[in-house]
Amino acid sequence: MKTGFVGIIGRPNVGKSTLLNAILGEKIAITTEKPQTTRNAIRGIYTHYSDDELPEDLQMIFIDTPGIHRPRTKLGSYMTDAAIGTLKEVDAIIFIVDDKLSDGPGDKYIVDLLDDVVTPKILVINKIDKMQPDEFAEIYKEYEDLGLFEEIIGVSAKEGTHVENVIKEVAQFMEEGPMYFPDDMITEHPERFVVSEIIREKILMYLQDEVPHGVAVEIEQYKEEEKITKIHAVIYCEKKSHKGMIIGKGGRKLKGIGKSAREEIEVLLGTKVYLELWVKVKENWRDSDIALSNFGYKE
Secondary structure, eight states: OOEEEEEEEETSSSHHHHHHHHHHHHSOOOOOOOOOOOSOOOOEEEOOOOOOHHHHHEEEEEEEEOOOOOOSHHHHHHHHHHHHHHTOOOOOEEEESSSSTTTHHHHHHHHHHHTTOOOOOOEEEEEGGOEEEEEEHHHHHHHHHOOOEEEEEBTTTTBBHHHHHHHHHTTTTTTEEOOOOOTTBBBBBBBHHHHHHHHHHHHHHHOOTGGGGGOEEEEEEEOSSEEEEEEEEEEEEEEEHHHHHOEEEEGGHHHHHHHHHHHOOOOOOOOEEEEEEEEEOOOOOOOOHHHHHTTOOOO
């Protein structure tokens, strides 16, 4: 069996988590239209047994990293450090870009980082469903001229288009090794973590402006009973005014967040779920080492 680790990097909101979910065929990483949705490095496990399409046994561990950006808070620094640190741990790197040319500082910053890395690198141009052929050709040539990438592949992660080409390309850089995880396991993260991420995703979907990135979710109680799982979660925000926005008039917004999260958690767990949400204020938690550690963002 060939095994190895693959890092997925890119600037915020280019579709890294969407690509990971598409590769695995199941959702393990939350996705929204908002940048910096991913905060922790999410490990997704892809196991494949030889067939006509891909004639070899494989287990590849994909690491979906936070979007690389210039941080403004300690949380931002942690996220960026986690993403950059991934480059040193993996056997192959997927650098994902979208339908924008690379003349922005975000992509240039990442290209400069990759220039010093000897690990095999594959460029994935995402969102081809939004591009005209000449637009794709222009972006393709711009990155091809850099001479950094073993292969350049166009995909639509959202539609699942050409995702199999990414898998085949990455597979050639894996080496013979042990199976790290059981073949029915798609993530090493505990259910509590995935549940907290689902709740945070719904907050990001329901709220606008600066509130979502000042929000953390902590699971205080997770109790599995015979016919139901009871979950008590606390949503932390940085300002009192944000607390009111999260709760909404008559508690409507919080109820909507809870209902949407509960329905998805029930699908994940395959059981009925009782979800209780509370909102608390913890000022400036994104710049607090203690808070970042408590919320699992920093060791």
